[in-house]
Amino acid sequence: MRLRLPITLPLCTTLALLSGCATNNSDTQSATSSIELNFLGRYESGVFDGSAAEIVAYDAKTHETFVVNANSGKVDVLSMKNPTSPNKIKTLDVSKDVVDLMGITLGAANSVSVHNGIMAVAIEAKPKQNMGYIAFYKIDGHAFITAVKVGALPDMVTFTHDGKQVVVANEGEPNDEYTIDPEGSVSIIAIPNDITKLSQKDVTEVSFRDFNNGGSRATERPAGLRIFGPNASVAQDLEPEYITVSKDNHYAFVSLQENNGIAKIDLSKKSVDTIWALGVKDYNKTGNELDVSDKDKTIQLQNWPVLGMYMPDTIASYMISGKTYIVTANEGDSRDYKGFSEEYRVKDLAEFNSRLALTSPLKHSIEGKLEDDKNLGRMKITSTLGAKGCELVKGAPTNCTFTELYGYGARSFSIWSGETGEQVFDSGSDFERITADRLGENGFNASNDSNKIDGRSDDKGPEPEALTLGQIDGRTYAFIGLERVGGIMVYDITTPAKSQFVQYLTSRNFDAKVDTSAAGDLGPEGMSFVSKEDSPTGQALLIVGNEVSGTTSVYGISPRQ
Template sequence: MKKLSISLLAAFFIMASCNNDENSNNEPEVTVSENPATFKEIGSITIGGEAAAEISAYCEKTKRLFTVNNSGVNQIDVIDITDPTKPMKIGKIDLSTYEGAANSVSAFDGKLAVALESTTNKQANGKVAVFNTSDYSLIKQVTVGALPDMVTFSPDGKYIITANEGEPNTDYSQDPNGTISIIETSTYTVTTLDFASFASQAAALAKDGFRISKFAKSFAQDIEPEYITISDDSKTAWVTLQENNGVAKVDLTSKTITAIYPLGLKDYNTAENAIDISDSDDKIAFNPWKVKGLFMPDAISHFSANNVPYFVTANEGDAREYTAYTDVKRMKSLKLDATVFPDATNMKLDANYGRLNLVADMGDTDGDGDLDEMVSFGARSFSIWNGNTGKIVYDSKNDLDKKSNELGLYDDKRSDDKGSEPEAVYVAKMGTQNILFVGLERSDAFLTYDVTNPNSPQYLQTVKTGDAPEGLLFIPASKSPTKRSLLVVSSEGDGTVKIYQPDLK
């Protein structure tokens, strides 16, 4: 859900290169041998305050970053990284004349696509504006669905895809369908897809953990697409439906949504999933709790292993908070089933479950008005899923929170909410390895894992970032200005763009 708060805004992490999709990893083999466990900061630039550095894209032709800046302005800042140790702001693209505010950017072959939500009516259709990366001139504007929250080029450059979140207004008098728009770059013809055809499957999807709000006017209106990743052959897209706890699969050739994958729930009442659920217990302690979590992913990336496609999700979690309807409540304000929870009074203490934010309209499994189970937002992890079946292959359990805490980066003030809050994920090819980067909004860090074996990822490194990283952008050595791999982290909390590089082996 798009919020201009340190919810990394929600984050997420968007990655792009001028000659490739921001979530593709079919780059030419890197000729330099690098150690993916040794990323270090080599350059930094501050372009404003909060919301100044949300998402960045990279153009190989111009050696420039294009970074969304919503810190009291409405523009794309242009940063020269010919020398990545000395990034320099050299210009801007003023968006004030386009009646839209930027949420996302992507670049391909000298073109920059910008996703713009309407500034006159957020529930109206948005647009994609395409600019030339050399002189910033406008190439084309096209209309897409309401609130385009993410935009990306396909790896072959034939398509621009947007995830159109379609959020309601505060009183729910307007609630547009959530949609996915597919733009053919040869003609700029737009096909916008909604989810109405899946309404008949609502009950079956719900049994497997897919969530439709009880306040929703219709199935299609309640769907909220968030983030996109596209297969290396540009034929398949996977799109997170964050608030709905699902992922949609899209056939780009036929321009159809072929499946919705419900993501189910995570059980925190196990030793390996142990978490801290209180911000008022004066300690950081990871314990099993009788709580479940909806995965509710924000960012998504993909890779292949042994000819099997996989997608990876950042399981951030997100609530709906509107004047007419809010789906988040503190546990202590809710009624518990006395049989299931005989110790309810003690459980409601702030040092126990009392402060934990729960999904207010879930958990009453027998319909008698009290909670039979507790369901929270997010899974505090990253997960790897089979791209053909949507079945889970691996979950990082409580590793993100524990690794953050080991380095003194875990923010206990977020224990009652979503912990370290994984916002972004990106899988990059480095030599023969598939390397996963995971951005943590509340711990202000990214973690790296070797996911070459998707069943058994290996932790490599934790690296400090700016405040509330929103976008991760991997630049492969083959496209880098220095012919060395670079990771660019855009942090909206403090408006910094930082550049990281690994050591040579």
């Protein structure tokens, strides 16, 4: 593979001595790093590509980590007393406990959160279009307490910082035929002083029905919010994905991934405060370069006349000088169902008698046509934006003229104002530039279940998904997991608008078969930061659940020497 990297950002390169960067065979760091991650150990479930380690939550009192084993409907309990050798001490059969109590059929466990001796687990129904449940456990002794019903497909659960409420993102995904599309919603569960007295009356569903056409708040829907499911109301189309709670417990911010937006929920009023549309990223601007083809036989980071919808998955929040900021991992996600799909490749548009007439020009010369495989041809785009004059033939957009091309995700992380929803920082092309420099011909834009080089360039690149924040010695850091190529990006975000790259660290071994333990950690899905005060060793930790490898890995965080 030929390496072609136009460098426009002051990042670490292989010419480390010229830039002042520190590099070695295990990580890449910036010249101003104040901390560094080091791999300590991992627990291996032995289950490859079975979602055996997704979301993780750490309890400081017991030094236990609770790991969602999604498809089994169970939660593994790991002891972290020795972070270099985490070991499983118990498995909680959450699905069975709720079934025994409620007498219903349940599906996967999706999320877990802990606070002050109590654990909450989100479990979807079977089918997942039915109402799901939140199960509660006592951490001391791991005894099941009770469960309450929430919305369809509870995908994420979290306690507020004071532990008085539990907030749930109910994604409400349609079935594969797109004939059943439940409403997305947010559930707020008031936690009584005696958790054993928790009942269904303590659950409030925050709906988006008022934003439907003809609803009392329809005019408040922001321009650019994606509402595009077939025959769907706004409430059906919105799909809450992930939640972060403001430090003062006043607001919950909820990512609406497929809709490319964020909902701000007032937790005291138990209602929607506002909804923001996040807009798009212009990949034709300097600093936003990307590789768009998995067939070009090169690492080719350059500008292209395409736009990226941010579409965040995991989000987090923090407060600086009394102002709340939201941090997003801009993964991207398309709707691709048997009954409806918005996903197309640029080169396939000709099959539908559609053509390109892009208003944004190329900034560089290319060989062949724009829609060739080595250019934009392989890039996946949405059929719902950027097209004019379309006719629907058997559900497919036909006879379109595409003046703009919109891809999924932004291959970055961003920081947004918690007051206005305006973007204050985006990491631009950092993730692809840094991984290209670090991995080169060995693993650039590989997927998490294959060592094929450049395999994800046409889709969403490194695909940032996992995210958590941590404070160390008065500074705030963002830890971002790259779901596809693997590894952890670390940024100092203490000054939001001037956030700085700190380190990229990966344990992945591209020379090993992906379904073996020698491959390392694959598919970081969820993270938990542990402060040094809460750590069993006095060292700050980062705990990562890796969906594909089925491993839970632990990193130590130390001052940079």
